[in-house]
Amino acid sequence: MKIAFTGGGSIGHVAVNMALIPEAAKHQIECIYIGSKAGIEKEAITSQFPDVKYYGISSGKLRRYFSLDNAKDILKVQKGVFDALNVLRKERPDIVFSKGGFVTVPVIIAARMLKIKTIIHESDVTPGLANKIGLKFAMKCYTTFEETLKYIPGGKADFVGGVVRDDIFTGDKNTGYELTGFSPDKQVLLVMGGSLGSKTVNTAIRSHLDALLRHYQVIHITGQGLTDQQLDRPGYKQFEFVKDELPHLFAITDTIVSRAGSNAIYEFLALRKPMLLVPLGLDQSRGDQIDNARIFEQEGYAGVLQENELTSATLMAALQKIEDNRAALTAAMNEAYTSFTPEALLQKILDDAS
The missing domain is CATH 3.40.50.2000 (Glycogen Phosphorylase B;)
Structure with a gap:
């Protein structure tokens, strides 16, 4: 065969x-x-x-x-x-x-x-x-x-x-903390902009990094060539791209901010990670990520923030809503279709x- x-x-x-x-x-x-x-x-x-x-x-x-x-x-x-x-x-x-x-x-x-x-x-x-x-x-x-x-x-x-790939379930928290230098005493926010990265998401995160770091330790997967070496702060760790490290980073993650590609969001669902989705807009796509995000929001698996609505105030408010609804989001994900x-x-x- x-x-x-x-x-x-x-x-x-x-x-x-x-x-x-x-x-x-x-x-x-x-x-x-x-x-x-x-x-x-x-x-x-x-x-x-x-x-x-x-x-x-x-x-x-x-x-x-x-x-x-x-x-x-x-x-x-x-x-x-x-x-x-x-x-x-x-x-x-x-x-x-x-x-x-x-x-x-x-x-x-x-x-x-x-x-x-x-x-x-x-x-x-x-x-x-x-x-x-x-x-x-x-x-x-x-x-x-x-x-x-x-x-x-x-x-x-x-x-x-x-x-979803079996290896996403093999992450080790100790390895995740070693990779990032983070502490287990503070929540971890993982930011992903898709396989090619997202300048829009990257800019939004960096523009509001001080506010984010008050609440989270931030893992930022930027996309190839999109790291900013001038941003070297405690609790903020950048990666251009990760492969073998990703399961370990997932293991220490509490909340995810991501584009809404279906393979990625189904991995987050399988891992029961509350997520804030920022789908690609119609100016860059045919709207497939908007549809993906809409269904995940309707099913109670995710919060959604449209790219044209992404500001400092809306980002922090959307993340706070994720925190306020964490129990409900997790419960919905636990009931999701296997x-x-x-x-x-x-x-x-x-x-x-x-």
Whole structure:
């Protein structure tokens, strides 16, 4: 048995694949990965899974608006189909599992041409453009949110909930305190701006750092190249990016401020961490994070602060509301739907493709 995984452009389009690959290895299933030639997925997969063959293919950006670059990128997608055909003919996988992102479109088209069964996964409430195209060629789509089922016609979709990596539960508090130099006697606020960081969130945190430090010790994951070395204060620890350290940082965290990417917020939910979500605005996205945050707020798992409302006063007020409602938030999270484990999702993939 061999599975070709694909997905890229952000860590959100790789995270589920990264959870499934170790499970596949436990069952002696060979894995390969098809991604872009220089995207974030290449570093994530090759560093984490050196035994997994990684194939980089040509890929173009898919836009919902008119741009002269669309013509160039159509050619890149066509080249990507030929690249993917060569990989799939060489490797002959039994299944293609696609997590989304622009690079997956040529892979899914090539798999259909070769009659390889393809399953896609949609993390957000509404399908992204790549997955909308992929749905025409795939046999099945798994969804993170139950609401997504109404956007996918023909009974092609199954709701599986959030799928989180097992390693997020392995954090050690002592290691977390060693990494940060923090004390267990004061609450810890973890700030995350997504896999690429967020200048807006970073600026808001730094602008109000004095007020925050009166109440919290602050772990700030800034994004690559976005740390500010002039801000060296007791109780404030910056990281550009974390990987192996993240479970230990989670272990000492009391409250999280984050963007609203679905993979991340489902990890916070699984860890029962009260969260304040600042979703990407419509000026930077199609609104998928706004939808994700809305559902988590409705379910009682999170507070939400829209980016255009982010000020010193609103940030502190929103965090105070999280503290005031901590018991209710935790209770709601404890009652949350138990999502598929990576092992259960892998078994479902194998069953559906059999």
